[in-house]
Amino acid sequence: MQRIKTIKDMRALSRGLMSEKKSIGFVPTMGALHEGHLSLVRRSKEENDITVVSIFVNPIQFGLKEDFNKYPRDIDGDLKKLSSLNVDFVFIPEIRKMYPDGFSININIGGIGDIFCGAVRLGHFNGVATVVAKLFNIVMPHRVYFGQKDFQQTVIIKKLVRELNFDIDIIVCPTVREADGLAMSSRNSYLSPTERKSASILYRALKHGEGLILQGKQDASYVKTEIEKILNSEPLISIEYIGIVKPQRLESVEIIDSPVVICLAVRIGTTRLIDNLPVSP
Numbered sequence: 556m557q558r559i560k561t562i563k564d565m566r567a568l569s570r571g572l573m574s575e576k577k578s579i580g581f582v583p584t585m586g587a588l589h590e591g592h593l594s595l596v597r598r599s600k601e602e603n604d605i606t607v608v609s610i611f612v613n614p615i616q617f618g619l620k621e622d623f624n625k626y627p628r629d630i631d632g633d634l635k636k637l638s639s640l641n642v643d644f645v646f647i648p649e650i651r652k653m654y655p656d657g658f659s660i661n662i663n664i665g666g667i668g669d670i671f672c673g674a675v676r677l678g679h680f681n682g683v684a685t686v687v688a689k690l691f692n693i694v695m696p697h698r699v700y701f702g703q704k705d706f707q708q709t710v711i712i713k714k715l716v717r718e719l720n721f722d723i724d725i726i727v728c729p730t731v732r733e734a735d736g737l738a739m740s741s742r743n744s745y746l747s748p749t750e751r752k753s754a755s756i757l758y759r760a761l762k763h764g765e766g767l768i769l770q771g772k773q774d775a776s777y778v779k780t781e782i783e784k785i786l787n788s789e790p791l792i793s794i795e796y797i798g799i800v801k802p803q804r805l806e807s808v809e810i811i812d813s814p815v816v817i818c819l820a821v822r823i824g825t826t827r828l829i830d831n832l833p834v835s836p
């Protein structure tokens with residue numbers, strides 16, 4: 556496994572691989588890697604000649620009061636995990652090279668970036684779109700792997716690729732969960748043992764919603780209320796949103812008569828957690 560530090564080296568490498576007609580799979584991450592990330596890496600390894608993983612905690616997707624400084628970082632652990640999976644290249648760019656003095660472009664993703672997670676994290680998805688577009692231009696991958704865990708992000712990245720004509724396939728991989736159903740996340744490390752226990756209710760609430768839909772309940776507001784009741788039974792949790800939306804464009808539905816995604820965000824103490832579950836009635 557080779558570690559690439561500069562944009563110039565990464566581009567030269569990708570150009571070389573392309574001239575050799577090698578397919579490049581790419582997994583962008585912010586590090587503190589867990590099984591969720593590694594599932595994307597394994598999938599990329601299966602489907603491509605070469606796999607590139609980037610580790611970059613992107614400052615422009617964090618709000619001023621968010622956790623950029625304390626976001627978990629573990630480069631040594633990450634490198635061990637990636638090398639044990641025989642990843643070909645790890646790209647770890649420097650912040651000042653990604654955002655040199657005077658950098659001012661910010662991709663405006665439009666209204667889809669202002670709802671659900673975007674309503675609370677102002678500008679977050681524009682920051683995500685901007686770094687992802689930069690990384691796509693640098694790595695020049697054929698396929699890029701994202702997790703269903705960050706469902707709104709996947710919808711936005713697909714829109715970015717479509718509307719800016721990136722010649723890239725976006726592959727969304729299933730959410731990897733802990734034994735009690737909690738979606739793996741680098742931010743789970745913020746939870747105290749008591750908070751961690753109560754966090755398992757997110758998945759139970761989603762599964763309950765799924766059960767109602769599979770039983771034939773079509774009224775989205777009824778299903779949301781039932782999910783809300785379950786979440787509210789856990790005193791440590793405060794609900795940020797519960798949505799039942801169409802998978803392609805995040806439009807909220809009133810009647811559930813085609814595939815939907817149940818998505819939710821909560822706070823447990825100071826930690827914000829998100830999760831979602833696709834359901835086909």
Ligand code: AMP
Nearest residue numbers: 584585586591701702704705730731739
């Ligand atoms: P992050 O490092 O949090 O930016 O995540 C990098 C990629 O890993 C994103 O595409 C995430 O959606 C994906 N990811 C994070 N957690 C999980 C999980 N539990 N299961 C599957 N993919 C995940």
